[in-house]
Amino acid sequence: DIQMTQATSFLSTSLGDHVTINCRSNKDINKYLAWVQQKPGKAPRMLIHFASTLLPGVPAKLEGSGSGTDFSLTVRNMESQDIAMYYCLQYSEQYTFGAGTKLELK
Amino acid sequence: QVTLKESGPGMLQPSKTLSLTCSFSGFSLSTSGMVVSWIRQPSGKSLEWLAAIDWDGDKYYNPSLKSRLTVSKDTSNTQVFLKITSVDTADTATYYCARRRSPGTSFDYWGQGVMVTVSS
Numbered sequence: 001d002i003q004m005t006q007a008t009s010f011l012s013t014s015l016g017d018h019v020t021i022n023c024r025s026n027k028d029i030n031k032y033l034a035w036v037q038q039k040p041g042k043a044p045r046m047l048i049h050f051a052s053t054l055l056p057g058v059p060a061k062l063e064g065s066g067s068g069t070d071f072s073l074t075v076r077n078m079e080s081q082d083i084a085m086y087y088c089l090q091y092s093e094q095y096t097f098g099a100g101t102k103l104e105l106k
Numbered sequence: 107q108v109t110l111k112e113s114g115p116g117m118l119q120p121s122k123t124l125s126l127t128c129s130f131s132g133f134s135l136s137t138s139g140m141v142v143s144w145i146r147q148p149s150g151k152s153l154e155w156l157a158a159i160d161w162d163g164d165k166y167y168n169p170s171l172k173s174r175l176t177v178s179k180d181t182s183n184t185q186v187f188l189k190i191t192s193v194d195t196a197d198t199a200t201y202y203c204a205r206r207r208s209p210g211t212s213f214d215y216w217g218q219g220v221m222v223t224v225s226s
């Protein structure tokens with residue numbers, strides 16, 4: 001089984017900051033990595049797939065990078081609408097989600 | 107416009123079988139490459155992929171739950187179903203269905219989710 005690790009559970013940030021969320025897999029997954037955003041009480045929303053491809057409607061202030069086993073999601077110029085839980089998801093072999101990283105305001 | 111919507115019993119007793127329905131529109135599951143998956147999320151926890159069915163009728167299951175899961179679709183390709191047998195309190199969660207449009211991509215559309223509570 002492929003395991004996905006998001007070592008940071010919470011990230012405190014300020015409006016206007018740039019913040020990076022990291023995700024690691026225990027096996028090479030090429031670029032079959034997606035990032036999912038979830039706000040309280042809402043369904044998840046896919047932001048990025050294939051490690052760095054933004055889905056339609058996702059603002060360019062979000063940037064995904066990485067390949068193999070190490071990936072990151074950068075949110076530039078933090079706004080209140082970016083406050084959410086972020087999960088990474090591998091889809092190289094079936095599907096596995098990370099535990100999530102919660103972006104909070106200081 | 108692509109939409110998916112889950113429906114289920116809301117609450118059921120331990121040891122019973124949970125039956126869920128995903129009704130969707132705006133796409134056809136008979137389109138090559140299309141897949142509908144079931145994913146669940148216990149309150150306050152992460153997401154867990156459960157099962158999927160593709161355009162060709164092939165079925166895929168989470169190995170840790172495979173013995174209890176059955177995914178199927180209707181002949182009109184507008185609904186996907188999931189059955190989970192022998193439920194217990196650990197199956198209490200919000201259940202989502204989600205669409206994958208083509209290989210190499212992931213879940214681009216999700217339903218709103220349906221909450222299921224297992225309790226005696």
